[in-house]
Amino acid sequence: MEDAGVLEVDDLVVGYSGTPVCGPITAQLDPGGILGVVGFNGAGKSTAARTIAGRQPRIDGTLRVHGLPADEDSIPFRRQVAAVFDEDAFFPSLTVREHLLLVASGHGIDQPETAVGEELEYFALDSRADVVPGALSSGQRRRLTLAAGLIRPSSLLILDEPEQRLDPVMRGLIAQRLRGYADDGGAVLLVTHDPAMLTSTADSCLLIDEQVRHLPPHEAAKDIAGQ
Amino acid sequence: MSTEAESPVAFDVRGFTASAARAYNRRNTKFSVLFIDLYNAALAAAIVLALSGSTVYAVREQLVEAAAARQQSPVDEQWAVIPPPVLLAACSAAGLLAVLTFARRLGPVSVGRVESQWWLPLPVARRPLVAAPFTKALVLLAIAASVAYLPLSVLTLLETTVTGHVAGAAVFGILAAAAGLLAAAVQVDTGRRRRTALAVVVLLPAVLLPLAAASGHLWPLVPAMTIAAGAWWHVSPRLSGIPAAELTRGGAVTGHARSAAFLMNTNELVQALGADSGAEPPSASRYTTRLFAARPRSTAGALLQADVVAFLRVPRWWLPPLLWLLPPIAMLLAELTIPTILQLGVLLLAAGGAASSAGTVARQTAAVPGLDKLLPMGKASVACVRMAMPAVTLMVWMVLLTAILALFGIADWRLVLLGAIAGAGLAGSTLRSAYKPVPDWSQPPVDTPFGPVPRTQLSALTSGTDVLVVSMVPLALAVYLGQVTTVLLAIQVAASAAAWIAAMVSLSRRR
Secondary structure (H helix, E strand, O other), rough: OOOOOOEEEEEEEEEEOOOEEEEEEEEEOOOOOEEEEOOOOOHHHHHHHHOOOOOOOEEEEEEEOOOOOOOOOOOHHHHEEEOOOOOOOOOOOOHHHHHHHHHHHHHHOOOHHHHHHHHHHOOHHHOOOOOHHHHHHHHHHHHHHHHHHHHHHOOOOEEOOOOOOOOOOHHHHHHHHHHHHHOOOOEEEOOOOOHHHHHHHHHHEEEOOOOEEEOOOHHHHHHHHOO | HHHHHHHOOOOOHHEEEEHHHHHHHHHHHHHHHHHHHHHHHHEEEEEEEHHHHHHHHHHHHHHHHHHHOOOOOOOOOOHEEEEEHHHHHHHHHHHHHHHHHHHHHHOOOOOOOOHHOOOOOOOOOOOHHHHHHHHHHHHHHHHHHHHHHHHHHHHOOOOOHHHHHHHHHHHHHHHOOOOOOOOHHHHHHHOOHHHHHHHHHHHHHHHHHHHHHHHOOOOOOOHHHHHHHHHHHHHHHHHHHHHHHHHHHHHHHHHHHHHHHHHHOOHHHHHHHHOOOOOOOOOOOOOHHHHOOOOOOOHHHHHHHHHHHHHHHHOOOHHHHHHHHHHHHHHHOOOOOOOHHHHHHHHHHHHHHHHHOOOOHHHHHHHHHHHHOOOOOOHHHHHHHHHHHHHHHHHHHHHHHHHHHOOOOOOOOOOHHHHHHHHHHHHHHHHHHHHHOOOOOOOEEEEOOOOOHHHHHHHHHHOHHHHHHHHEEEEEEEEHHOOOHHHHHHHHHHHHHHHHHHHHHHHOOOO
């Protein structure tokens, strides 16, 4: 695995069925870096994140993760890239613990039960570990999907508005966790509307507006607050 | 990239999920509840089998009596009469092509929303995730196809033994599974048009195999199984290569269709099954673009123009109405003297199918209520304009159908005039069906001879069908009597006008 350039994006244009939604985007993300992505609703932040996660084809430009094309159908890509979007689908007969065990075991973690126990505690889900997700509150379900994204090994973490449905305490814990992930050598692409989360985590920031601009996180945070 | 990074994780995702779900269900399901569920399911199946079995038997008795009495087909042109085995082969071909088409729309290899979120991002081999449910679906398809084939065989091959019918049904079931596999072959490969054409070329001659099996031969099992095995041999190693986006698309369509069927929402079901499998986007041809650019003279003209353009941009809009012409024609030309009630039933079914296929745009506009309020027009006027395009289509459809009926001597040529008026009335059914109320499942059920039915579900189920029946009664009478009278023509005008009024009232009542 190459050390430099976890994510390399050059003149990337994203959209649906050949119609551009936003771009061109140029950015680079190295190990230990956190790149914030901000912008108004409908600017194309989530579309860009989904494209980088390999879930939809790009329209134009270059997109490489560890030097390889972004493709969710490639096993090496799936090993390296963890993505958490606003998806709220769960197996109706699997408990919270079993959902996390599924992800941990599916990624070949040696002692999945231990890893699951740690994540349940971190996300304050330990008291709800043996109920099915249908019995959880909306915020608890969101915590479960975030825990599933963080329990597995990865070198690039893509989060689409992780602050949604979370209380301020949990938002702070997520920010802390992201910083720790980056300190351990991971790279994070963080799409957010939360100025506090942006300034407490991101090293650099992309503002997706009528055009895409690179801004320091504190300036981008002011822009979000203005919106 | 190291070899370890490229190799999939050896973990049985499917097995883990199944065993965890099984354990949870065992913990949380009481034996008494399970017993009641099983009892109800068995009872429902037994009732359906008894009702359909006795109906088939009764119809068969009538056919046997008619054959013994040497009753002639009502068709004057005896050269055009379809012998029963040919009719059965045509029905089989239609069934297999329907399986091929709809299986492709539903995937056929797919994963649901939950699986796509939790399974597909894992670095495991995808083949075990999709192979088992696909195999299960194929087995169920084979059983369902065999069960559906059996009554057709019983009603058309009057001289065949029970063993022959069962053998024919078994061979047809295998062919249906093969059609599902060929749909998967289209899904896993590029060059879809070529693959689809190849699948059709393989399946069409195979419709003779169930007929051969029905006449007491066992050898048709061999070619039928060879087709299925060949398709499996081609598809199986390629299951891992189906892109996640395609698996998810199929799962979304399947989920949509399943929930629509569960809620008995026919509009949603038609929408789900009509979903494009990604092969062909709606076409904006130069012709329709020019048509849309023409300046309308009035508000109603603008709405009509938009409707016509939207209709002409529906991919292959002309195909379903043409296909719906075939069942009544086939039934009319059949050598068997089919009971009148069954003939009229097929005529109604075909008219309903044609009316529904002319309603694609109406269903789209019904789904977005704001569209009807864009222009400064009353709801009744909007309804009238919305019925214009379906009315033209259905009048042409009815003229074609009745012209063929008249050509073969069912009635005189005034039947065509009657048909054209009935076709205009069918547009009322199209619109009323598209704008039918959404079922309110929170309302208590009402008792019916078929058991308790949710209150608003009755109106949702009958909305559209009621107007269809009203529009078709005079025409059906003319077909039954074999003549068209002035009184019938007058009744038909009144019935079609009533259908339009009912549709206008339906649309006006919507918020």
